[in-house]
Amino acid sequence: NAGVTQTPKFQVLKTGQSMTLQCAQDMNHEYMSWYRQDPGMGLRLIHYSVGAGITDQGEVPNGYNVSRSTTEDFPLRLLSAAPSQTSVYFCASRSDRDIGTQYFGPGTRLLVL
Amino acid sequence: KNEVEQSPQNLTAQEGEFITINCSYSVGISALHWLQQHPGGGIVSLFMLSSGKKKHGRLIATINIQEKHSSLHITASHPRDSAVYICAVKETSGSRLTFGEGTQLTVNP
Numbered sequence: 001n002a003g004v005t006q007t008p009k010f011q012v013l014k015t016g017q018s019m020t021l022q023c024a025q026d027m028n029h030e031y032m033s034w035y036r037q038d039p040g041m042g043l044r045l046i047h048y049s050v051g052a053g054i055t056d057q058g059e060v061p062n063g064y065n066v067s068r069s070t071t072e073d074f075p076l077r078l079l080s081a082a083p084s085q086t087s088v089y090f091c092a093s094r095s096d097r098d099i100g101t102q103y104f105g106p107g108t109r110l111l112v113l
Numbered sequence: 114k115n116e117v118e119q120s121p122q123n124l125t126a127q128e129g130e131f132i133t134i135n136c137s138y139s140v141g142i143s144a145l146h147w148l149q150q151h152p153g154g155g156i157v158s159l160f161m162l163s164s165g166k167k168k169h170g171r172l173i174a175t176i177n178i179q180e181k182h183s184s185l186h187i188t189a190s191h192p193r194d195s196a197v198y199i200c201a202v203k204e205t206s207g208s209r210l211t212f213g214e215g216t217q218l219t220v221n222p
Contacts, residue, residue, distance in 0.1 A: 031208060042199070042214040050208055058209065090156060102146055102201070102210065104156035
């Protein structure tokens with residue numbers, strides 16, 4: 001199993017540009033989530049999904065969209081990038097919505113100029 | 114006040130020392146996770162607890178549900194243990210995890 005994969009590993013954007021961060025898992029996990037990590041703030045939940053076709057907002061959803069058309073994939077879209085979205089983004093999955101080991105992707109470092 | 118509080122924020126130890134990192138939370142939970150984030154940024158799940166104690170190698174995690182407190186212990190610490198250790202709780206209601214801000218551990222040779 002590849003586990004949780006994320007692409008790209010690093011991206012530089014200009015303000016106003018849009019892009020999609022890809023996330024995929026091959027463990028047939030129902031629950032997938034996107035976090036951003038900023039210095040001194042810990043991991044904050046952006047959006048999450050409890051299964052294909054179902055998504056919901058986390059703590060900091062503004063400026064981001066998600067979709068879950070398949071169990072495997074959970075892309076995160078930045079609609080119009082802003083410098084405040086400069087961060088490290090982690091995708092994660094787990095097998096059971098209530099209790100289950102959390103698996104993280106390697107992260108995407110995003111710099112918005 | 115954060116729902117998940119970790120202490121200390123930073124910890125420096127000498128190789129071989131016994132280390133304890135604490136996590137307190139204020140909500141009802143169904144599970145608590147301890148994660149390790151390496152200097153390169155990757156995050157690894159160490160333990161998932163709903164009661165009692167778990168051990169893996171030199172790592173031990175305990176949880177006291179009544180006191181809403183968990184500890185992560187590292188015995189015979191080594192410089193390769195240097196990382197950020199993160200506590201996260203899964204609340205009884207809902208499906209999200211709430212994260213602490215992490216404890217930066219540095220183990221010197």
